Amino acid sequence: MPEAVTKAMPELAEIQTVIDRFARNGMRGALLPLLHALQEEFGFVDPQAVPLIAEALNLSRAEVHGVVSFYPDFREQAPARHVVKLCRAESCQSRGSAAIEAELVRRLGIGMGDARPDGQVALEPIYCLGLCAIGPNALVDERPVAGIDRAAVERIVAEVTA
Known part of the structure; x- marks a missing residue:
């Protein structure tokens, strides 16, 4: 398991901190880098992050969920050891x-x-x-x-x- 994975269930504030790093700098096309950052930080993209990401990047929840579910390397639950x-x-x-x-x-x-x-x-x-x-x-x-x-x-x- 990667060393960066430290928690099975991140708090909303922790998720928001990662999102803010990408949303506040005006990065174009920030969705994929943001999803990678969340997965690196927590080991998976927690479903509770989807509405936060959608709001921060002015995307629909369906767009964010579509990207998470399309790419097989994004996990929606904590990985096995x-x-x-x-x-x-x-x-x-x-x-x-x-x-x-x-x-x-x-x-x-x-x-x-x-x-x-x-x-x-x-x-x-x-x-x-x-x-x-x-x-x-x-x-x-x-x-x-x-x-x-x-x-x-x-x-x-x-x-x-x-």
């Missing part, structure tokens, strides 16, 4: 990612796109890490892991459940 993103692109599929996914699902006890109730680990799909020649591939806490086999699954599971 560890996140395993398994590539589902064609090259990794042809190199056995379905079997790796089944093993991760079995070993972690969660489905693809789910997180464990204890918040320890989430399993998410990702589409192409650019390591196609050595797949199947994953990101484990944003660290690339290439050429995953059953031994690598063992190491990944041990790392994220420790």
Whole structure:
């Protein structure tokens, strides 16, 4: 988990402080940089920030929500402590990612796109890490892991459940 993530549920005043950094300087096109700043600060874009952002940037709530929900890297809830993103692109599929996914699902006890109730680990799909020649591939806490086999699954599971 990035060091900047310090809270699961930010206070409205904390959210407003981040928004003000962008809204007060008249930055054109401030929505994406602002969303990135909120996610960096809190680990996710809290839904209670949407109306505050909309008002500060003179946008509709629907516009702000549309951007947050469109980009898969923006989270609307606090992330799990560890996140395993398994590539589902064609090259990794042809190199056995379905079997790796089944093993991760079995070993972690969660489905693809789910997180464990204890918040320890989430399993998410990702589409192409650019390591196609050595797949199947994953990101484990944003660290690339290439050429995953059953031994690598063992190491990944041990790392994220420790």
